Amino acid sequence: MTTINNWSTVILTITLASLLNGAYVSDKRVPRTVNLIHGNSRKITNEVATPYPGFLDPDVTVLSSSTRPDAKAMPSIGNGHVATVVHSDTLYVDGLYNGQNSTSHRARIRSTASINITDFSFDIDSQKFSLDVGRGMYIEEYTQNDYVKVELKMYAHQWMTWLLVTEISVINNGGPPVVLNLSQTLGPVSDDVNVNTTQENDFRIDFSMTKEGEVEGDDTEHVLAVSSLVPESITVGPSEASRYVFLTAIGDDPMIVMAYFGTGLKSFLNGTLESSHVNHWESMWRKGRIDVGGNRELSKLNYGSLYYLLSEIPQYETYGPFFGISSGGLGHGGQYNDYKGHVSWDQDTWMFPSLLALHSDKAKIIMETRVRKHSEAKALAKAVGYKGAMYPWEIAYSGGNVCPTTDCLKYEHHITGDIALALQQYVMMTRDTHFIANEGASDVITDIATFWISRMSLNTETNQYEINEVMGPDKSHFPVNNSVYTNSVAKISLLLPKYALSLINKTADPTFEETAKQTYIPFNDTGRWHPEFDGYELDTTVQQADAILLGFPLMANITDETRRNDLEIYEKVTPTAPAMTWAMFAIGWLEVNNKPKAEEQFNKQMKNIVPPFNIWSNPADSKGGRNYLSGIGGYLQSLLYGYGGLRIFQDRLQFNPNIPPSSTSFNLTGIDYLGGSFDFSFLNNSMLITQTSPSIGEIKIVITSTGETETLKVGAVVQYPRSKAYLMLV
Numbered sequence: 001m002t003t004i005n006n007w008s009t010v011i012l013t014i015t016l017a018s019l020l021n022g023a024y025v026s027d028k029r030v031p032r033t034v035n036l037i038h039g040n041s042r043k044i045t046n047e048v049a050t051p052y053p054g055f056l057d058p059d060v061t062v063l064s065s066s067t068r069p070d071a072k073a074m075p076s077i078g079n080g081h082v083a084t085v086v087h088s089d090t091l092y093v094d095g096l097y098n099g100q101n102s103t104s105h106r107a108r109i110r111s112t113a114s115i116n117i118t119d120f121s122f123d124i125d126s127q128k129f130s131l132d133v134g135r136g137m138y139i140e141e142y143t144q145n146d147y148v149k150v151e152l153k154m155y156a157h158q159w160m161t162w163l164l165v166t167e168i169s170v171i172n173n174g175g176p177p178v179v180l181n182l183s184q185t186l187g188p189v190s191d192d193v194n195v196n197t198t199q200e201n202d203f204r205i206d207f208s209m210t211k212e213g214e215v216e217g218d219d220t221e222h223v224l225a226v227s228s229l230v231p232e233s234i235t236v237g238p239s240e241a242s243r244y245v246f247l248t249a250i251g252d253d254p255m256i257v258m259a260y261f262g263t264g265l266k267s268f269l270n271g272t273l274e275s276s277h278v279n280h281w282e283s284m285w286r287k288g289r290i291d292v293g294g295n296r297e298l299s300k301l302n303y304g305s306l307y308y309l310l311s312e313i314p315q316y317e318t319y320g321p322f323f324g325i326s327s328g329g330l331g332h333g334g335q336y337n338d339y340k341g342h343v344s345w346d347q348d349t350w351m352f353p354s355l356l357a358l359h360s361d362k363a364k365i366i367m368e369t370r371v372r373k374h375s376e377a378k379a380l381a382k383a384v385g386y387k388g389a390m391y392p393w394e395i396a397y398s399g400g401n402v403c404p405t406t407d408c409l410k411y412e413h414h415i416t417g418d419i420a421l422a423l424q425q426y427v428m429m430t431r432d433t434h435f436i437a438n439e440g441a442s443d444v445i446t447d448i449a450t451f452w453i454s455r456m457s458l459n460t461e462t463n464q465y466e467i468n469e470v471m472g473p474d475k476s477h478f479p480v481n482n483s484v485y486t487n488s489v490a491k492i493s494l495l496l497p498k499y500a501l502s503l504i505n506k507t508a509d510p511t512f513e514e515t516a517k518q519t520y521i522p523f524n525d526t527g528r529w530h531p532e533f534d535g536y537e538l539d540t541t542v543q544q545a546d547a548i549l550l551g552f553p554l555m556a557n558i559t560d561e562t563r564r565n566d567l568e569i570y571e572k573v574t575p576t577a578p579a580m581t582w583a584m585f586a587i588g589w590l591e592v593n594n595k596p597k598a599e600e601q602f603n604k605q606m607k608n609i610v611p612p613f614n615i616w617s618n619p620a621d622s623k624g625g626r627n628y629l630s631g632i633g634g635y636l637q638s639l640l641y642g643y644g645g646l647r648i649f650q651d652r653l654q655f656n657p658n659i660p661p662s663s664t665s666f667n668l669t670g671i672d673y674l675g676g677s678f679d680f681s682f683l684n685n686s687m688l689i690t691q692t693s694p695s696i697g698e699i700k701i702v703i704t705s706t707g708e709t710e711t712l713k714v715g716a717v718v719q720y721p722r723s724k725a726y727l728m729l730v
Contacts (some may be wrong), residue, residue, distance in 0.1 A: 089187025
């Protein structure tokens with residue numbers, strides 16, 4: 001972030017009045033239908049509403065309630081740079097944290113974007129509260145028969161990513177003047193920042209400086225927010241239709257903040273503010289989405305889930321780096337049960353894979369967050385006595401360790417392997433050689449492998465490498481020796497350099513592969529199952545999916561018998577768990593063709609959903625953190641990698657489709673593979689595949705059962721009986 005030491009100097013340099021009155025609101029630029037209301041709240045009449053994207057069905061992309069939900073059930077709006085829970089008193093900015101080391105958490109900024117209509121001059125006949133995921137906005141509607149309609153919209157702009165927008169529109173069809181009383185939910189003064197607030201030309205200007213840096217000796221961070229003042233009321237006369245806008249622009253560079261605010265106002269005045277936002281959402285939905293037929297509620301859940309994930313990643317990173325996705329998202333992060341806004345394995349293991357399949361451009365942005373913190377990972381490895389690069393269990397702004405306990409740093413080392421797994425998935429799915437060779441990925445891949453070699457010890461009796469004193473995904477048992485998950489993901493890390501470097505004509509250190517082949521993977525040969533760690537006894541309760549992850553996402557080479565045994569053994573001893581556990585069981589049971597068990601586990605995830613806006617809670621009792629993006633990521637994987645059967649290999653993209661429960665069809669639009677895009681339509685007895693954009697080379701489809709093959713042509717539809725198949729380069 002930009003370092004500013006003298007805020008008084010900045011205040012003197014802000015010239016919002018000239019910015020607005022000269023560049024954007026001159027007599028030549030402002031239409032005659034525009035009036036200035038209360039300084040900077042703009043009123044524009046007779047503006048045509050933004051049309052709904054025609055290929056989306058509002059019946060499944062608009063989530064509505066006739067009553068305003070409890071505050072804990074409200075959705076978030078965000079764009080990867082700034083986010084807020086609707087009508088809360090807080091907004092958060094990506095990368096802005098307060099507190100040193102383990103006390104680090106997202107720094108709360110008072111929300112100037114939270115505007116409420118507190119009183120109406122007319123009797124309300126009907127009201128509706130909606131999250132319109134198709135257009136990426138929250139909407140409130142209040143009507144009186146055919147005489148009055150009031151609409152409030154809130155959204156985080158997808159193009160102007162430093163901008164939060166609230167619009168209020170009023171249609172008065174000939175009745176008495178409509179008066180709306182307004183309020184702004186600022187909430188108490190933040191404990192995380194020191195604030196200098198001024199008003200200039202009716203604009204509110206907040207300079208916020210965090211109170212404590214994340215690492216001792218580091219500078220504190222800052223943001224500037226420029227926002228519209230909110231009048232106590234607005235009045236719309238008889239036979240008038242009026243629209244008002246209230247903006248908050250926020251970021252660490254004053255000039256860019258001012259530019260965004262001015263451009264936002266200009267866009268509103270020329271009628272493109274909302275449409276430019278909606279157009280970006282439309283392009284995202286066109287690029288990648290999931291549709292099911294015959295199951296409206298599941299369709300709504302699919303769109304809502306993908307909306308929440310897509311809202312977390314910026315369209316552009318022009319004005320600064322993206323720091324990553326926390327389990328609670330950017331709209332949360334001030335408290336422990338909101339994960340403090342920290343980034344952990346949840347980003348790479350639970351959220352990343354579905355974005356990789358449908359929005360590989362956003363998946364790359366996630367991978368870039370890990371490459372960007374490579375030097376910090378190297379420093380941590382050295383500090384604790386290892387080589388290579390070791391990523392801490394949780395990171396925030398600095399990339400250093402911010403784990404709330406010492407146990408996670410000391411034992412929960414599988415995070416470094418999880419990042420290697422995500423890198424492997426990305427490279428196999430895209431073969432992005434520029435990322436490997438020129439953007440730092442090859443060094444990260446090599447240094448992760450180097451870390452695991454330094455972390456292992458050779459058992460001279462068995463001649464196998466072991467990893468002792470760790471914590472696997474199941475946090476209820478630690479420290480343990482030879483966590484089957486940790487050892488397996490370390491093995492993946494060691495094999496990755498050979499494949500990745502071969503794509504850029506380089507040779508990996510052969511020691512990596514040799515060590516991988518000698519890595520010990522716990523296995524009970526008598527019962528044909530995987531103990532979670534050395535000494536694990538049957539019927540011991542576990543906290544969440546751990547050993548069953550070997551089948552997916554680790555894709556270990558195990559037999560169907562062993563896969564089935566692992567599922568049966570661990571399902572019995574997992575009474576409660578985060579939602580992703582049930583997603584992984586569903587995927588596993590589909591792998592061994594037990595559809596009734598898969599449906600049972602798939603449906604368990606629904607207990608974590610909080611209506612009406614389909615946010616997710618962890619745990620499922622609705623008393624935990626919200627919005628639980630890890631559960632959302634697991635759920636989307638249970639569709640794509642479960643019922644879609646997607647599997648990523650070095651030389652192919654495999655699919656083995658089933659129809660989701662209570663559905664008649666299953667469509668995957670925009671699966672990204674090797675630079676191209678593919679649409680899949682799965683029906684009860686048939687499947688249709690269309691390549692919609694070219695790949696890095698010609699792609700063929702191979703039907704596994706028959707060996708039948710066909711080269712795909714862009715725009716041409718091929719049809720086969722629904723069966724296991726794969727795509728690969730000709």
